[in-house]
Amino acid sequence: xxxxxxxxxxxxxxxxxxxxxxxxxxxxxxxxxxxxxxxxxxxxxxxxxxxxxxxxxxxxxxxxxxxxxxxxxxxxxxxxxxxxxxxxxxxxxxxxxxxxxxxxxxxxxxxxxxxxxxxxxxxxxxxxxxxxxxxxxxxxxxxxxxxxxxxxxxxxxxxxxxxxxxxxxxxxxxxxxxxxxxxxxxxxxxxxxxxxxxxxxxxxxxxxxxxxxxxxxxxxxxxxxxxxxxxxx
Amino acid sequence: xxxxxxxxxxxxxxxxxxxxxxxxxxxxxxxxxxxxxxxxxxxxxxxxxxxxxxxxxxxxxxxxxxxxxxxxxxxxxxxxxxxxxxxxxxxxxxxxxxxxxxxxxxxxxxxxxxxxxxxxxxxxxxxxxxxxxxxxxxxxxxxxxxxxxxxxxxxxxxxxxxxxxxxxxxxxxxxxxxxxxxxxxxxxxxxxxxxxxxxxxxxxxxxxxxxxxxxxxxxxxxxxxxxxxxxxxxxxxxxxxxxxxxxxxxxxxxxxxxxxxxxxxxxxxxxxxxxxxxxxxxxxxxxxxxxxxxxxxxxxxxxxxxxxxxxxxxxxxxxxxxxxxxxxxxxxxxxxxxxxxxxxxxxxxxxxxxxxxxxxxxxxxxxxxxxxxxxxxxxxxxxxxxxxxxxxxxxxxxxxxxxxxxxxxxxxxxxxxxxxxxxxxxxxxxxxxxxxxxxxxxxxxxxxxxxxxxxxxxxxxxxxxxxxxxxxxxxxxxxxxxxxxxxxxxxxxxxxxxxxxxxxxxxxxxxxxxxxxxxxxxxxxxxxxxxxxxxxxxxxxxxxxxxxxxxxxxxxxxxxxxxxxxxxxxxxxxxxxxxxxxxxxxxxxxxxxxxxxxxxxxxxxxxxxxxxxxxxxxxxxx
Numbered sequence: 001x002x003x004x005x006x007x008x009x010x011x012x013x014x015x016x017x018x019x020x021x022x023x024x025x026x027x028x029x030x031x032x033x034x035x036x037x038x039x040x041x042x043x044x045x046x047x048x049x050x051x052x053x054x055x056x057x058x059x060x061x062x063x064x065x066x067x068x069x070x071x072x073x074x075x076x077x078x079x080x081x082x083x084x085x086x087x088x089x090x091x092x093x094x095x096x097x098x099x100x101x102x103x104x105x106x107x108x109x110x111x112x113x114x115x116x117x118x119x120x121x122x123x124x125x126x127x128x129x130x131x132x133x134x135x136x137x138x139x140x141x142x143x144x145x146x147x148x149x150x151x152x153x154x155x156x157x158x159x160x161x162x163x164x165x166x167x168x169x170x171x172x173x174x175x176x177x178x179x180x181x182x183x184x185x186x187x188x189x190x191x192x193x194x195x196x197x198x199x200x201x202x203x204x205x206x207x208x209x210x211x212x213x214x215x216x217x218x219x220x221x222x223x224x225x226x227x228x229x230x231x232x233x
Numbered sequence: 234x235x236x237x238x239x240x241x242x243x244x245x246x247x248x249x250x251x252x253x254x255x256x257x258x259x260x261x262x263x264x265x266x267x268x269x270x271x272x273x274x275x276x277x278x279x280x281x282x283x284x285x286x287x288x289x290x291x292x293x294x295x296x297x298x299x300x301x302x303x304x305x306x307x308x309x310x311x312x313x314x315x316x317x318x319x320x321x322x323x324x325x326x327x328x329x330x331x332x333x334x335x336x337x338x339x340x341x342x343x344x345x346x347x348x349x350x351x352x353x354x355x356x357x358x359x360x361x362x363x364x365x366x367x368x369x370x371x372x373x374x375x376x377x378x379x380x381x382x383x384x385x386x387x388x389x390x391x392x393x394x395x396x397x398x399x400x401x402x403x404x405x406x407x408x409x410x411x412x413x414x415x416x417x418x419x420x421x422x423x424x425x426x427x428x429x430x431x432x433x434x435x436x437x438x439x440x441x442x443x444x445x446x447x448x449x450x451x452x453x454x455x456x457x458x459x460x461x462x463x464x465x466x467x468x469x470x471x472x473x474x475x476x477x478x479x480x481x482x483x484x485x486x487x488x489x490x491x492x493x494x495x496x497x498x499x500x501x502x503x504x505x506x507x508x509x510x511x512x513x514x515x516x517x518x519x520x521x522x523x524x525x526x527x528x529x530x531x532x533x534x535x536x537x538x539x540x541x542x543x544x545x546x547x548x549x550x551x552x553x554x555x556x557x558x559x560x561x562x563x564x565x566x567x568x569x570x571x572x573x574x575x576x577x578x579x580x581x582x583x584x585x586x587x588x589x590x591x592x593x594x595x596x597x598x599x600x601x602x603x604x605x606x607x608x609x610x611x612x613x614x615x616x617x618x619x620x621x622x623x624x625x626x627x628x629x630x631x632x633x634x635x636x637x638x639x640x641x642x643x644x645x646x647x648x649x650x651x652x653x654x655x656x657x658x659x660x661x662x663x664x665x666x667x668x669x670x671x672x673x674x675x676x677x678x679x680x681x682x683x684x685x686x687x688x689x690x691x692x693x694x695x696x697x698x699x700x701x702x703x704x705x706x707x708x709x710x711x712x713x714x715x716x717x718x719x720x721x722x723x724x725x726x727x728x729x730x731x732x733x734x735x736x737x738x739x740x741x742x743x744x745x746x747x748x749x750x751x752x753x754x755x756x757x758x759x760x761x762x763x764x765x766x767x768x769x770x771x772x773x774x775x776x777x778x779x780x781x782x783x784x785x786x787x788x789x790x791x792x793x794x795x796x797x798x799x800x801x802x803x804x805x806x807x808x809x810x811x812x813x814x815x816x817x818x819x820x821x822x823x824x825x826x827x828x829x830x831x832x833x834x835x836x837x838x839x840x841x842x843x844x845x846x847x848x849x850x851x852x853x854x855x
Contacts, residue, residue: 207242
């Protein structure tokens with residue numbers, strides 16, 4: 001049986017990279033004594049896969065990891081047993097059984113939602129930013145941007161990859177909400193969008209705090225959180 | 234939420250920021266304001282190396298069991314962060330509380346290898362603690378060193394307030410009690426504390442001694458400045474290994490440590506008595522832990538960490554008397570749980586091959602032999618009791634069992650080494666390969682792979698070779714060239730690979746290992762010139778070191794290349810390790826005569842370690 005675990009990552013843990021986090025979870029699961037399934041072979045490893053690596057420096061409210069169990073554990077027990085093995089900065093939010101034939105987390109991700117915050121005095125007044133954003137995004141047919149890859153430079157159109165781009169204010173901070181294409185087909189990083197926007201304004205992107213709010217899959221032409229799939233048992 | 238000492242801006246600019254955040258599973262959390270003693274425990278190398286060290290984990294456990302002590306960890310910031318901390322004047326901090334080290338009561342530094350000496354200065358400098366002991370005041374932490382290099386602390390003596398000579402389990406309680414008593418009664422003052430501390434067994438306070446020199450540069454005398462300060466410091470030994478503290482909940486790092494596994498120390502000391510080996514002399518007598526305790530702690534540690542590998546730690550594990558019982562238990566315990574067992578330093582025989590076949594993937598793993606010298610003559614000189622029959626017999630059995638990779642470790646530049654001894658190295662490797670090709674073609678897996686590695690011999694204090702001269706780098710390289718050339722002449726040369734160690738770094742290690750107090754200024758100068766992480770070949774720079782030596786008048790001829798005479802006062806002679814100088818001298822003479830000394834279980838050679846009243850010296854004599 002497959003279980004999807006949703007967790008949050010915050011505080012100092014944002015500096016723990018993806019590979020290190022995987023190793024952290026392998027050990028945590030071993031300590032929790034959950035009946036995880038191991039692969040065959042001389043060096044068996046836990047059957048475990050993550051939805052999408054989170055960049056170093058970013059916090060998250062919606063990370064996903066799928067595991068396989070050899071026997072049923074009630075969701076509340078599973079969640080508690082895993083939570084007991086967490087350090088400060090990782091919180092287990094859900095422990096849900098996936099329906100038979102459900103796509104794994106990594107294959108199902110199509111979009112990611114981000115919250116990016118910076119100090120208003122580091123850029124332009126929020127109102128002005130919002131108007132600039134409208135010109136840059138809402139009213140633009142295409143947003144050409146140069147992407148540098150190992151194979152060289154190529155120009156891509158950002159417009160269809162940005163599903164939502166909002167700018168708002170909280171106190172003296174600017175909050176930017178981005179929903180971007182993610183996953184194996186069309187993946188775009190929030191920093192790249194931010195850089196493109198600010199370079200359009202002729203300035204450098206500000207130092208900011210980035211949070212990935214959640215990951216989504218597409219169902220009936222609308223976005224569905226990965227956490228909404230499956231059920232507690 | 235925990236605060237971090239470094240800003241987001243800095244953490245995002247450096248490599249592997251998780252090295253600096255602490256927060257690992259099993260990290261000890263205490264309220265620092267409630268700890269009477271704050272102890273910063275430092276391994277002066279990068280996090281991944283330092284976190285792999287067992288000794289610190291033992292002391293971390295032992296200190297933190299006390300309510301009045303909060304022991305935290307510190308490692309060397311990598312050069313990228315080093316530069317930023319210097320530029321922005323950010324003080325070095327401990328991982329647990331993220332508080333500045335300069336606010337602590339003690340800074341303990343473990344001395345595991347000589348090439349980390351510039352990193353000690355880095356740690357002091359970044360901590361904003363005066364580098365020279367004489368410049369420190371009462372508000373600065375007390376800087377204490379310990380570990381194997383403390384058996385000749387003299388080259389770094391002027392940077393330390395105290396050294397702990399021996400195994401930390403024994404005298405730290407007395408040191409902490411003294412500190413608390415003086416602090417609580419408001420009689421603490423740095424000088425008064427150091428004076429009192431010097432009377433605690435195993436504690437050496439270098440500033441309380443005067444050293445005088447002869448005109449030829451050798452030591453004339455080393456004397457305490459005051460009558461109540463002991464002239465000789467006796468090594469502290471934990472006699473009953475089962476009574477020592479053991480980390481039942483070892484830290485589990487996020488960043489992958491060099492040793493990403495549970496480490497089970499099964500014994501201390503070694504019965505073999507190899508004459509080049511410092512560990513084999515300074516950890517005498519051999520003391521074992523009981524298999525009952527080990528089984529219990531192994532299971533506990535695996536449970537509390539979730540690690541998927543356990544490694545046995547000891548010198549010469551095959552000599553542990555209950556090895557069979559312990560390994561049988563571990564194999565049973567780990568089977569089906571995806572837990573690997575790693576087995577270092579096992580003698581290759583039918584038993585160990587059987588065990589290895591059970592716990593390793595035979596096709597992928599390699600066998601390791603450390604004959605150390607190529608010829609039987611030279612192996613007798615160094616008292617390495619491994620014979621050609623042992624090696625060829627072991628390799629033959631292993632090849633028959635499916636292995637086809639062998640690693641061989643040797644040293645070049647050992648006392649009395651001749652060209653014939655050098656040539657014997659590839660000849661032995663060739664014979665091992667030949668053994669493989671004796672197996673019919675249809676029963677072997679392609680070609681075998683024999684890797685020969687040579688390091689250059691470094692004489693160490695408290696070994697029978699402590700008087701021996703070293704050679705200049707070009708002479709070491711000439712010897713390596715002879716081995717290389719002979720390797721190319723072997724019939725099975727296509728199955729042989731040869732690697733040799735760097736010669737410059739070896740010579741410098743030799744100088745630091747046997748230096749005296751005057752060497753400290755060269756270390757300081759090298760640091761001023763920007764040297765840190767000398768143990769890393771990417772950062773070691775012989776040209777800068779050569780300048781530092783020249784500018785401070787420290788000569789390799791005197792410290793490294795010179796034959797020391799039998800009556801010379803050696804810088805470390807004030808330490809009593811329990812192994813007598815007479816024994817070491819006798820062993821030196823026997824080495825030169827090519828005479829082998831039996832191991833401690835076969836026959837006692839009267840080294841002096843029996844005076845500790847336990848271990849192998851008193852086995853079966855209740």
